[in-house]
Amino acid sequence: MTYVKYQIMHGERKVASIDTQGRCTVFDQDFMPYNLYLEDGGEELDTFINNLANFYFWCASRVLTLDREYAKELLNSIGATQASTDKERAQVALSYHCLSLTDIYWVKREEEKITFREINLFENHLSNAFVDVALRGRQMTIENSHLIADDLSTNGSFPKAWLRKNNTFWLLKDGGSLAVENEILASKICQCNQVVYSEKLFDGTLVSCSKIMTSLKYSLVSREAFEVFALNQNMNALDYILELDGYSYYMMNILDYLIGNTDRHWGNWGLLVRNSDNQPERLYDLMDFNKAFSAYDRIEGANCLTTDSKKCTQKEAALAAVEKVGLNQVAKVKKEWFSGREEIYERFLERLKLLENHLPK
Incomplete structure (x- = not known):
C-alpha cells in the first residue's frame, strides 16, 4: 500500500510531517499549530490512529468559506459528493493546501516543489493553490470574486464573504437587516480594541463590512x-x-x-x-x-x-x-x-x- 506523506508548514518553515498511516515527525514544536497535537517517535497503533484523527480534524477546521456553486465544483474535482466527516472535509482543505486567512499555516505533499510565497492567500489568487486540482465550471479568483460561507463552512451561522479590494480583504456579512443594523450599532458603541463595522450594499443587499485583522505578520x-x-x-x-x-x-x-x-x-x-x-x-x-x-x-x-x-x-x-x-x-x-x-x-x-x-x- 502506498502512503501519502504531508508536510505541515508555517510560512516557509517545515514544522512537522505526517503520513496517511499516522506516523509523524515534529521538527519545530514552537511553531506547531496551537490546536494540533501530534505525538512522534512512537510505534503504538493507538498513537498512529490518534495522530491521523487529530491531523484530519485540524485540516477540516481549515475549510474555506466557499460559494455554493464553487463548493460543488471543488467537491466534484476531488471525487466527493459531500463533505460530512472530518476526513472528507480534510480532503477538501488539502486540495488547496489547507490555506486560510486566519494564519500562515499550510500543508503540502512531501514531493511537491512549491513555496508559501507562491500560493498564500494574502498575496495570491486562490486559483494559485490548486496546483493538482482541475476545477470544472467557473474559475474563481479572489481578485474579482468572493468566497461566501455555505455548506462547507462551520465558522458561524450568518452568511459571510471575503472580498479582496485594494490589496486587502474585507469581510461582508449578511443575516438580515436587523442583524446588520445590530452589528453596526454595537460597533459604534464599542470603540475599544474592536473590529469596526460599517454599512455596505452588496448585490443590492445591506451588509456589514469590516477589514481583515490577519496578515503575513x-x-x-x-x-x-x-x-x-x-x-x-x-x-x-x-x-x-x-x-x-x-x-x-x-x-x-x-x-x-x-x-x-x-x-x-x-x-x-x-x-x-x-x-x-x-x-x-x-x-x-x-x-x-x-x-x-x-x-x-x-x-x-x-x-x-x-x-x-x-x-x-x-x-x-x-x-x-x-x-x-x-x-x-x-x-x-x-x-x-x-x-x-x-x-x-x-x-x-x-x-x-x-x-x-x-x-x-
Whole structure:
C-alpha cells in the first residue's frame, strides 16, 4: 500500500510531517499549530490512529468559506459528493493546501516543489493553490470574486464573504437587516480594541463590512484552539490570558454586557499571535456583533461564555470586570445612533447606569 506523506508548514518553515498511516515527525514544536497535537517517535497503533484523527480534524477546521456553486465544483474535482466527516472535509482543505486567512499555516505533499510565497492567500489568487486540482465550471479568483460561507463552512451561522479590494480583504456579512443594523450599532458603541463595522450594499443587499485583522505578520488563535494547547501543556488557559492581556479580557465582558452580545463563544475571541515567533501578543480585536442586543429584556443578560464558571451571568462578569479595570467610557453614546429604537436605548442606559454605580469609590 502506498502512503501519502504531508508536510505541515508555517510560512516557509517545515514544522512537522505526517503520513496517511499516522506516523509523524515534529521538527519545530514552537511553531506547531496551537490546536494540533501530534505525538512522534512512537510505534503504538493507538498513537498512529490518534495522530491521523487529530491531523484530519485540524485540516477540516481549515475549510474555506466557499460559494455554493464553487463548493460543488471543488467537491466534484476531488471525487466527493459531500463533505460530512472530518476526513472528507480534510480532503477538501488539502486540495488547496489547507490555506486560510486566519494564519500562515499550510500543508503540502512531501514531493511537491512549491513555496508559501507562491500560493498564500494574502498575496495570491486562490486559483494559485490548486496546483493538482482541475476545477470544472467557473474559475474563481479572489481578485474579482468572493468566497461566501455555505455548506462547507462551520465558522458561524450568518452568511459571510471575503472580498479582496485594494490589496486587502474585507469581510461582508449578511443575516438580515436587523442583524446588520445590530452589528453596526454595537460597533459604534464599542470603540475599544474592536473590529469596526460599517454599512455596505452588496448585490443590492445591506451588509456589514469590516477589514481583515490577519496578515503575513499576525495570525489569530481562537480561545477554543488555545484551550487545546493549554490542556496539552498542563496550564490554565484563562490564567495565561489574564496575565497576558487582562485589560482587554475584562473590557470584553463589560462591552458584551452593555450591548447584549450573546455570541461570545470560544470561536469568537482569542489571541493575536506574532508570526515571527508564533507567540501571543494580546487578545485580538473584538468581532462579531450581529447577535447584539439579545437577552436584552432582563437586566442579568445571558450566561457569560468567557469565564471558567458555569453559573455566571453577563451582568456578574461585567460587574467583576468593572472592579478590576473600571468602566473606561471615553465619549457619550448618542441617542440618534439607535434610530427610533428607543426601548433598546433605554435598556442600554439601564445597564450603563448599573455599571457606573458599581465603580470603585
